[in-house]
Amino acid sequence: MKTRVGVLYGGKSPEHQVSLSTAMAVMNAIDPHKFDVIPIYITPEGQWIKGKRLTGPIEEVKQLQFTSTATAMIPVSLNQVPAPDSTTEGDKETIDVIFPLLHGPNGEDGTVQGLLEMLNLPYVGNGVLASAVGMDKVVMKNLFAQAGLRQAKYVSVTKYEWKKGGEAVYDQIEQELGYPCFVKPANAGSSVGISKCKQRDELKTAFAEAFKYDRKIIIEEAIVGREIEIGVIGNDEPVCSVVGEIVPKKEFYDYEAKYEDGQTELIIPAKVTQEQYETIKSMAIAAFKALDLSGLVRADFFLAEDGTVYINEINTMPGFTPYSMFPLLWQHSGVPYSELIERLIALALERHQEKQMITYTFEK
Template structure:
């Protein structure tokens, strides 16, 4: 089976994508899959590497800019496989696995390209990827669906530049302190700051606007941070629940990907009733934006048992410190088996879409 791995990307989460790609390659059965790496540089250039016959040892091996072949994104099923390298079968991918995090990859752009090229792919489709990436749109949809979540407000850079003090005053009136300021279209805790006063809020806005033209501000919640992994298409299933206990003020980029000091409790110490409640909201959230394949759903669990949706991640990381594979491992699905199931779910969704009529 010809499997294309898309990783890297023109995104502030480029390095995270490389770590994900390394971990997935190390877990893939290279005797079962014909694995072809396609690296997207930080400038947006697509570079094809040689077929992988052994796992990579470090992420630097995945930077193919110097020893790869530049290719066009719109020719994934032609110039990717030159005739001399394609003696044994079809010149097309059986499936593509986008291991991209953040804008220009996790946000529906690459998924739209693959849809137009009619190539099967792993994970969420255009709508769910786009809505899941934009935290404002996601929360608006969840509000409409009646899913409980922390109070929030949002701003465009243009409006902030016109009257920053009015924005700060509105945040103080609506949300108070502490609050969290985030780029609307980014993940991996990049650009996120906790604000405890007006000066901290001003700095948090400045940092967030470096990464997006739109920011979202959320009220601080006094509750436990818990996460659950979801797997499936139309009938999704859930993993056990995990709890995050960061040593720092919150679960930031460094805690997620660099120091490994954050306490990850799997399974979380919760009641069966709390688990059922979290599972129910996770599935509702998955279906509300028509997700497919995989999602990590993040919640706040308050002392009174109330569950508040924080956000979903439509392409969660697969690094050694990542919750998604760890949650499934605790649920009885090992890493290689998890990847295999994701591939099959992608093929299943593609087959389902082929039933749609395109003539009238």
């Protein structure tokens, strides 16, 4: 019997379009002999729309953008889909596992994961706490610091503090971090709202841009060096891929460099020493455990000119098209795209089965 996979994508997020591209790639790569695929689209307005079970490949992204005239659904019915030859509304069968391919807020941040937990549905990827922490760069870096992981200096600022503090906020950044520095929304991915600043005027503009996407931002010192990434999969015994290097043609790896201009070079495997690889690997595993991650994560690092390794951040739902860094890292590690998807589904079912052993009642 085939495993029924509900692929959840779209969402109320600045990364809606990225999610659509990812969903199309994953759906087309899932082995139809082993899995039945049910697309579940969340519109930019937050409406959940269930598509029909796939019977062939998706040719273009717009096929996944169901309109409001399609069958709308409420999330609590997420574990039910019409049976193949259903003629009555009551003829239902359950989805076996959800594959969330939601990037950014309202999907990658623990909100949807919490819903799936309440529905007792297996799902691919990280749990509620890990997803929330992985989305909030400030909390993430605080936990990295507690775990003793080397990272760039940083300062966090809320919109209230910015409005109240005025020029003193910029003074603090210049005193503690200096220039150049990066300004980022605390809860956004795909480099949305990120700016590199070399003077105060740019810092002011960057604050205004970042606060469009969040009420809290993070400002980090710039580390001069190479951008190195590594993939991690697993639950209690995580394993790492080879490392890759990002070489953007622009000054830094922004949204356009990631998804639009096609000018960024990905070097896999990256040219690092065995000692540097072991350091990156060990820091990635330490971060995985410190944040209680599961399923998959891409860990991003800076390799400074003097050879020092700094952890930058982790991504709990990294870009997942066949041409994204995370799948390419695993491809070069001997795990093809379709096999990677199968492994992640197996890890999701394994973690769910483990949770079913927990006792939720107390008897004296």
